Structure formats: structure tokens, C-alpha cells
Amino acid sequence: MRIILPFLAVILALTGCSRHVIxxxxxxxxxxxxxxxxxxxxxxxxxxxxxxxxxxVAQVRNTPSGAELEVVQLPLGSDDRPNEKGxxxxxxxxxxxxxxxxxxxxxxxxxxxxxxxxxxxxxxxEGIDYAYPILDVRExxxxxxxxxxxxxxxxxxxxxxxxx
Numbered sequence: 001m002r003i004i005l006p007f008l009a010v011i012l013a014l015t016g017c018s019r020h021v022i023x024x025x026x027x028x029x030x031x032x033x034x035x036x037x038x039x040x041x042x043x044x045x046x047x048x049x050x051x052x053x054x055x056x057v058a059q060v061r062n063t064p065s066g067a068e069l070e071v072v073q074l075p076l077g078s079d080d081r082p083n084e085k086g087x088x089x090x091x092x093x094x095x096x097x098x099x100x101x102x103x104x105x106x107x108x109x110x111x112x113x114x115x116x117x118x119x120x121x122x123x124x125x126e127g128i129d130y131a132y133p134i135l136d137v138r139e140x141x142x143x144x145x146x147x148x149x150x151x152x153x154x155x156x157x158x159x160x161x162x163x164x
Contacts, residue, residue, distance in 0.1 A: 021080050022052065026114040026139040036073050036133075037089045043120040043133040051135060054082040054112035058091065060105045067100035068093055070132070071111060081143060082110045091130065093121065096137040110143040 020027065029050040036053050039046050055074040060067065073089050074082035094115055105111070115135025122131045 021112055021141040021143075022114055022139055026050075027052065029138065030114055036092075039117055040073075040090045040092070040133050043117055043131075046117040047119055049117050050114055050138065051117060052076065052080070052112070052114055053092065053135060054080065054110065055088065055092075056082065056084065057105050057107055057109045057111060059107065060100050060102050062099050062102070066098060067096045069096070069100065069105060069111065074110075076112065080112045080141075082112065084110070090133075091125070092133045092135055094135050094137050094140070096140060104142060109145070111140060112143070113140045114138045 030052045031049045034046060034049055034051060036051065039049075039051060053071075053073060054076050055071040057069055058072050059070040061070075062068075070091060071094055072091050074084060075086035077083050094111075094113055095118070113135065115137045118134040118136045120131050120133050122129050124130070
């Protein structure tokens with residue numbers, strides 16, 4: 001019993017460390033059975049459904065009626081961060097009320113969001129007509145760029161160590 005209790009405490013502490021950047025309230029709206037790949041094939045069939053999606057910003061446009069992000073979709077990791085090494089399943093438009101600063105939402109920045117599917121819009125993209133699924137942003141998170149020289153926040157091991 002003495003061994004089991006500390007082990008359970010460590011397990012509970014580690015599970016408490018999982019971090020989601022989207023609120024529980026927004027995540028409860030998401031239909032987990034619907035993937036971006038399915039929505040991108042027929043956005044009209046999923047109008048009104050909420051989707052957890054993310055990717056890399058390709059472009060931001062601001063208008064008097066609101067803002068729009070063009071996002072290259074990427075798969076999300078367990079912490080909801082888009083995986084830049086994962087395969088993309090296409091692009092989508094994320095529409096938000098208000099202004100999105102182009103210096104913050106600049107090309108290449110990673111974003112994660114919950115949005116309601118609002119159909120699609122066809123626009124020219126590199127010489128072709130591309131059908132963009134549209135998501136009306138419910139909640140949006142922009143990721144900070146990672147410092148490639150930063151040390152990992154958690155270390156596992158046994159022994160004596162010295163750090164500077």
C-alpha cells in the first residue's frame with residue numbers, strides 16, 4: 001500500500017498537467033465524430049456543427065464587418081497544438097468578429113480554434129478555383145513561436161544532475 005499511494009499521486013499529478021488551450025465550454029460544443037477531412041468534402045452537410053481545428057496562418061484580412069484568417073489545416077497534437085510535420089487536409093477560412101492584428105496573426109503562425117461550420121466559398125488559389133470550408137470562430141488561440149534553443153520544461157531520469 002505504501003508503494004501504491006505515491007505512484008497514484010504521481011499519475012494524478014501528471015494527468016493534471018495536460019493542457020488544453022481551448023476552454024472546456026467550447027470543447028463541449030465540438031462534435032468529436034466529425035473530422036476536418038469529412039467537413040472539407042461537403043461543408044454544407046455540416047452547417048451548424050462545431051469543429052476543433054488548427055493550422056498555419058496563410059493570410060489575414062480585416063474588413064469593417066470583421067476579420068478572416070486563411071488557414072492551412074494541420075493535425076492537432078494532444079495539447080491541441082498544430083503539428084507542423086503532419087499532413088495537411090486542405091485550407092479553410094476562419095471568420096471572426098472584430099479586428100485580428102496582422103502582426104500577431106502573420107503568415108506561418110499556428111492557431112487552434114473551435115468554430116461553427118458555415119458552408120463554403122470558392123476563391124482562386126494559385127490558378128485554380130479552391131472551395132474553402134468556412135468556420136465562424138467561437139474561440140481562437142494563437143501559439144507563440146517556439147524557441148529552438150529552449151530546454152524542455154520537464155526532465156525524466158534517475159540520478160544526480162547539475163544545471164546552469
